[in-house]
Amino acid sequence: MRITAADVPALERGVALLGSGGGGDTVTAAVLLRRLTESGREPVVHRIADLLPDTLVVPTGIVGATAAFAEKLPSGDEFASAIAAIERWTGQRAQALMTIEIGGLNGLLPLVVAQELGLAYVDADLSGRGLPRLDQFSVAATGRGVAPAAMAEPGGRVVVLAAAADSVVENGVRAFLSSSGGWAAIALAPIPAGELADHAVLDTTSEALALGARVLAAGESPDLAVLETALDGQVLARGRVLEVSRHIGPGQHGHPGFGRGSATLTDHRDGALLRLEMENEYLLALRDGLPVASTPDVLSVLDRRTGVPLQCDAIRAGVEVDVVCLAASPFWTDPRRRPLLEPRAYGIDCDPVVAP
Structure with missing residues (x-):
C-alpha cells in the first residue's frame, strides 16, 4: 500500500x-x-x-x-x-x-x-x-x-x-x-x-487510513446513524461540554503522576449527564453515574461542527461535541492482556466495560 x-x-x-x-x-x-x-x-x-x-x-x-x-x-x-x-x-x-x-x-x-x-x-x-x-x-x-x-x-x-x-x-x-x-x-x-x-x-496503519477515509466521507456535522456507520462504533453522547476539571494524578514513590481530569456534558438527545474520566487519554465514560464505556476500547471526543478529534488537554467547556466509542483491537480483548489497559491500570476502581 x-x-x-x-x-x-x-x-x-x-x-x-x-x-x-x-x-x-x-x-x-x-x-x-x-x-x-x-x-x-x-x-x-x-x-x-x-x-x-x-x-x-x-x-x-x-x-x-x-x-x-x-x-x-x-x-x-x-x-x-x-x-x-x-x-x-x-x-x-x-x-x-x-x-x-x-x-x-x-x-x-x-x-x-x-x-x-x-x-x-x-x-x-x-x-x-x-x-x-x-x-x-x-x-x-x-x-x-x-x-x-x-x-x-x-x-x-x-x-x-x-x-x-x-x-x-x-x-x-x-x-x-x-x-x-x-x-x-x-x-x-x-x-x-x-x-x-x-x-x-x-x-x-491500513485500518487507520480506512477509518479516517470513512469519517471524512461522512462530512461535517453528520447525522448520528451516518457517524456510527463511518466509525463502526457508537455515539455515547451528543451535546455541549458543561465543565472540565483537571488535577495532578496519583504518582509513585512521592512523585506526581500524569495530569488527570474529567469532562461533563449533557446529552441533547435525552438530557442524560455523561462524564469522561481522562488522563493522557479518555479512559472511562459514565452516563448518569453508570459506566457505559471504558479503555481498552477507544473513547474519542469530536468537535460537533468540524468532526476533528479533541485532545484531552484541548477540551473546554462550551464546545459542542460527539463522544464516541470504537471497539478495541482484538489483541486487547484477550483476558490475559486486558489488565494492562483496563481502568484499574490507571488507578480507577472500575471494571472494564466490554463493548457489545
Whole structure:
C-alpha cells in the first residue's frame, strides 16, 4: 500500500481518532508527511506477509511530552541516532521500521523516518491505539519485554536502557525525559517479521487510513446513524461540554503522576449527564453515574461542527461535541492482556466495560 498526498488527510484523521484524546497533535507530523509525498517520495506500507520472516523490524516513535515536540522541533538526527544505538547494542541491523503507537503523531512520523532512512515500513504497531506508558505496549503484554530501548533527544544525548523490568524501563524513560527538553526519539530491539503476529497489533496503519477515509466521507456535522456507520462504533453522547476539571494524578514513590481530569456534558438527545474520566487519554465514560464505556476500547471526543478529534488537554467547556466509542483491537480483548489497559491500570476502581 502506497501513501499518497491524497491519503494524508484521511490517515491523519484516523490516527487522531485512535489516539483516544492522546498521542499528541498530528498537525506537524501531517505537514512533514504531506511534503514528503508531494515531492514524489511516497512511503510504501508493507503487510507482514510481504516480508521475509527473518526481516528485522525496529519499533520506533516519539516518547514524552508531545506538546513539546511542536515547540522544539527535531533536528532530523534523533531517529537515526536512536536506531543506530539499538543496532550497536543488539548487533542487529534494522531492515524495516514500524511505529510504537498508531494513535496520534506516532501514527504518521515513523512513515517519514522510514522513507528518509531508506527502510521498509511495516503495517503494525505496539499499541493499536494511543497509550501513555511503555510498560503497556504489546511486547510487555506478551512477555517479550520493552528493553533494550535506545533514546536520542534533541540536545544530542543518546541513552540505552539495556535490561530491566518493563516498569523500570518506563520509569527510566521518564527520568531521562525530565532533563532532556521533554521528548525523545526511541527505538526498541529489532523483532523478526515472522514473530510480529505474536507480539504486535497488525494492520493498524491500513485500518487507520480506512477509518479516517470513512469519517471524512461522512462530512461535517453528520447525522448520528451516518457517524456510527463511518466509525463502526457508537455515539455515547451528543451535546455541549458543561465543565472540565483537571488535577495532578496519583504518582509513585512521592512523585506526581500524569495530569488527570474529567469532562461533563449533557446529552441533547435525552438530557442524560455523561462524564469522561481522562488522563493522557479518555479512559472511562459514565452516563448518569453508570459506566457505559471504558479503555481498552477507544473513547474519542469530536468537535460537533468540524468532526476533528479533541485532545484531552484541548477540551473546554462550551464546545459542542460527539463522544464516541470504537471497539478495541482484538489483541486487547484477550483476558490475559486486558489488565494492562483496563481502568484499574490507571488507578480507577472500575471494571472494564466490554463493548457489545
